[in-house]
Amino acid sequence: MPSPSATQDSYPYQNEWIWSKLEKAIARTAFDAALGRELHEVIQETKQKASQIKQPSDLWDLEHSLTQRRKEIDRKYDYRSSQLTLVFGNLLRESRLGEEDLRGLREDKLESIRSYAKLLAEMDAA
Amino acid sequence: MPSPSATQDSYPYQNEWIWSKLEKAIARTAFDAALGRELHEVIQETKQKASQIKQPSDLWDLEHSLTQRRKEIDRKYDYRSSQLTLVFGNLLRESRLGEEDLRGLREDKLESIRSYAKLLAEMDAA
Numbered sequence: 244m245p246s247p248s249a250t251q252d253s254y255p256y257q258n259e260w261i262w263s264k265l266e267k268a269i270a271r272t273a274f275d276a277a278l279g280r281e282l283h284e285v286i287q288e289t290k291q292k293a294s295q296i297k298q299p300s301d302l303w304d305l306e307h308s309l310t311q312r313r314k315e316i317d318r319k320y321d322y323r324s325s326q327l328t329l330v331f332g333n334l335l336r337e338s339r340l341g342e343e344d345l346r347g348l349r350e351d352k353l354e355s356i357r358s359y360a361k362l363l364a365e366m367d368a369a
Numbered sequence: 370m371p372s373p374s375a376t377q378d379s380y381p382y383q384n385e386w387i388w389s390k391l392e393k394a395i396a397r398t399a400f401d402a403a404l405g406r407e408l409h410e411v412i413q414e415t416k417q418k419a420s421q422i423k424q425p426s427d428l429w430d431l432e433h434s435l436t437q438r439r440k441e442i443d444r445k446y447d448y449r450s451s452q453l454t455l456v457f458g459n460l461l462r463e464s465r466l467g468e469e470d471l472r473g474l475r476e477d478k479l480e481s482i483r484s485y486a487k488l489l490a491e492m493d494a495a
Binding site: 286289292294296299301302305306309310313 | 408412415420425427429431435436439
């Protein structure tokens with residue numbers, strides 16, 4: 244729910260780091276849900292890969308992919324308020340969350356999240 | 370098959386690093402078989418652990434244990450002739466191979482392997 248002054252603010256990029264109590268709750272829920280879904284996905288992938296192991300190289304491939312996934316998840320899910328719009332932009336780009344999960348954030352934050360998602364999509368396409 | 374001079378050699382610890390063609394073949398077979406069995410064991414353990422993953426911490430426990438096992442196996446299976454009696458002593462101690470797998474090595478080598486296995490057992494018991 245954007246405050247009436249939100250769109251008039253001349254310093255949106257400074258202001259967007261201020262998260263109201265409600266916004267923090269929305270952000271936490273969206274963040275945890277996306278992280279939970281991604282972890283669930285890694286668990287399913289791991290079970291499947293492990294069930295298909297035939298030779299030692301498959302074993303070390305699994306280890307390597309788990310290490311990569313752990314590092315990637317650690318990097319991606321950074322719950323610092325200074326990083327949150329970037330984090331959500333990336334998750335939006337990866338379809339790990341939808342705009343409906345972020346409903347209730349101030350419009351300037353949503354705009355920043357959308358812009359970052361768009362930028363990432365353009366970079367991927369380049 | 371020990372050569373007649375083997376037990377008379379006054380420098381067994383130097384001499385034992387000389388491996389005849391037959392001994393090399395025996396060592397290679399025993400080494401590969403033990404390594405193959407251990408890798409098979411890790412594969413079975415991994416399949417079982419993966420099938421029991423319920424939460425993310427189980428996932429990272431699996432990754433950690435795989436990394437540990439890989440490092441341990443790398444350290445343990447060192448096929449340099451200077452290391453082989455120690456490697457076999459350790460595998461004997463761990464019951465990963467039996468003396469029958471080493472049949473055909475010179476008696477001084479077997480003695481050195483047995484001694485090292487015994488030493489490790491004593492250290493474990495201490």
